[in-house]
Amino acid sequence: MSKGVTPQSKDYATWYTDVVTKAELADYGPVKGTMVIRPYGFALWELIKDSFDMMIKENGHVNAYFPLFIPKSFLAKEAEHVEGFAKECAIVTHTRLKSDVEQGIVVDPESKLEEEVIVRPTSETVIWSMYKKWIQSYRDLPLLINQWANVVRWEMRTRLFLRTTEFLWQEGHTAHASAKEAQEETLLILELYRRLAEEYLAMPVYTGLKSESEKFAGADLTYCIEAMMGDKRALQAGTSHNLGQNFAKAFDVTFQNQDNIEEMVYATSWGISTRLVGGVIMTHGDDKGLILPPKIAPYQVVIIPIYRDKKDEQSVKDYLNQIIPSLKMKGIRIHEDWRKGSPGFKFNEWEMKGVPLRLEVGPKDIENNSVVVARRDYSEKEAVQKESIVETVSCLLDDIQTNLFEKAKNFRDSNTHTVSSYNEFKDIISSKGGFIKCGWDGTEETETAIKNDTKATIRVIPIDEKPNGLKCIYSGKEAKHEVIFAKAY
Numbered sequence: 248m249s250k251g252v253t254p255q256s257k258d259y260a261t262w263y264t265d266v267v268t269k270a271e272l273a274d275y276g277p278v279k280g281t282m283v284i285r286p287y288g289f290a291l292w293e294l295i296k297d298s299f300d301m302m303i304k305e306n307g308h309v310n311a312y313f314p315l316f317i318p319k320s321f322l323a324k325e326a327e328h329v330e331g332f333a334k335e336c337a338i339v340t341h342t343r344l345k346s347d348v349e350q351g352i353v354v355d356p357e358s359k360l361e362e363e364v365i366v367r368p369t370s371e372t373v374i375w376s377m378y379k380k381w382i383q384s385y386r387d388l389p390l391l392i393n394q395w396a397n398v399v400r401w402e403m404r405t406r407l408f409l410r411t412t413e414f415l416w417q418e419g420h421t422a423h424a425s426a427k428e429a430q431e432e433t434l435l436i437l438e439l440y441r442r443l444a445e446e447y448l449a450m451p452v453y454t455g456l457k458s459e460s461e462k463f464a465g466a467d468l469t470y471c472i473e474a475m476m477g478d479k480r481a482l483q484a485g486t487s488h489n490l491g492q493n494f495a496k497a498f499d500v501t502f503q504n505q506d507n508i509e510e511m512v513y514a515t516s517w518g519i520s521t522r523l524v525g526g527v528i529m530t531h532g533d534d535k536g537l538i539l540p541p542k543i544a545p546y547q548v549v550i551i552p553i554y555r556d557k558k559d560e561q562s563v564k565d566y567l568n569q570i571i572p573s574l575k576m577k578g579i580r581i582h583e584d585w586r587k588g589s590p591g592f593k594f595n596e597w598e599m600k601g602v603p604l605r606l607e608v609g610p611k612d613i614e615n616n617s618v619v620v621a622r623r624d625y626s627e628k629e630a631v632q633k634e635s636i637v638e639t640v641s642c643l644l645d646d647i648q649t650n651l652f653e654k655a656k657n658f659r660d661s662n663t664h665t666v667s668s669y670n671e672f673k674d675i676i677s678s679k680g681g682f683i684k685c686g687w688d689g690t691e692e693t694e695t696a697i698k699n700d701t702k703a704t705i706r707v708i709p710i711d712e713k714p715n716g717l718k719c720i721y722s723g724k725e726a727k728h729e730v731i732f733a734k735a736y
Contacts, residue, residue, distance in 0.1 A: 537601025
């Protein structure tokens with residue numbers, strides 16, 4: 248256990264906060280519910296961001312930027328959509344402040360806006376107001392636009408990265424000529440989210456459909472990826488929505504098809520956010536701190552020089568100069584820690600920050616023409632000959648990436664239970680936690696009753712569900728779906 252970090256077994260929530268702050272990922276902002284993302288945390292987010300940005304650009308998507316401020320009247324055009332965010336919207340009513348002799352700085356009452364402005368909770372309405380101008384013909388479709396932005400949702404209960412008043416995300420908004428194209432886009436993005444989670448974050452996920460009550464407000468269908476965290480709770484890690492023609496109708500977005508017939512446009516929207524950083528922490532972290540998958544680690548290798556005097560220091564520098572360029576040529580992200588302080592202190596700090604590999608080099612290692620290599624995912628060290636270090640480091644980084652995924656998948660699978668009775672369901676939810684696969688009759692009444700009784704919700708209707716022969720866990724009726732229930736963040 249790292250000094251100052253609460254053990255997971257004692258208090259998981261406090262462990263999480265300890266790791267976030269002590270690993271210098273984020274800190275609390277001056278406004279309640281906000282966070283400051285520190286450089287190390289932002290570097291982690293950038294690598295996640297860049298990985299997904301590459302994926303969508305390979306599939307023809309382009310980035311743009313839309314305004315932070317949205318006229319209130321725009322939100323009134325899509326009532327169902329807005330209802331889902333109404334209680335979380337931040338509203339701008341005035342444009343300036345002024346000095347007051349008695350009260351100091353106050354809102355200038357003469358600066359009241361004619362129409363209140365909403366600070367972006369999501370961008371569908373403002374984007375579709377622009378799509379009405381840009382889309383005229385089938386030649387303008389498909390329109391595949393994404394933006395990386397910040398959004399504001401005035402959350403009552405917040406937790407660093409997982410749920411904050413302001414957060415960073417991407418939101419894709421696409422327009423299509425047919426329902427078939429829109430559905431294909433929705434499922435394509437779902438697959439890209441799965442790849443991002445599993446291949447880069449080493450986070451195994453279930454993919455599938457949200458229930459009607461859990462879907463995105465204003466969507467026809469919502470698909471998602473769901474991951475299991477270290478405390479066996481679920482985390483919704485990404486969502487992809489088929490919006491049908493709902494926003495096109497609200498904003499009167501039509502196009503002339505190839506037969507010169509006017510049709511309504513079909514749409515999708517999809518998003519991931521900085522909560523993925525929280526997901527990485529809770530999927531892989533331990534009582535020593537972070538454990539980062541190499542593909543998204545800001546530093547894949549940290550080098551700890553060990554020396555007593557200036558002579559030893561120069562010898563270590565000269566020795567490392569024979570190694571480091573070759574590692575960098577391989578594209579490996581390296582940090583050299585030449586700060587004053589004991590090696591043990593540095594070991595603990597970089598373990599806290601989850602760097603996948605640590606290289607230790609001192610006079611004895613130089614004598615042996617070797618480097619000591621320590622893995623973060625295992626508590627083990629080995630001496631590696633200098634001429635083999637580049638190949639060894641590359642192989643170990645690949646092995647760590649694979650190992651973290653397999654370890655997380657085994658944890659998820661061993662804590663995913665299939666049950667045949669509601670009593671068994673309640674017992675597992677209350678005593679063991681985890682995911683529960685079972686039959687559901689498809690009714691909102693059953694879904695609500697289980698939620699009220701156990702606080703567990705339907706996380707996903709899996710793509711590969713097998714409802715045939717199943718009975719609803721609650722009503723005993725024939726199951727319409729096989730679903731996964733869990734308590735969630």
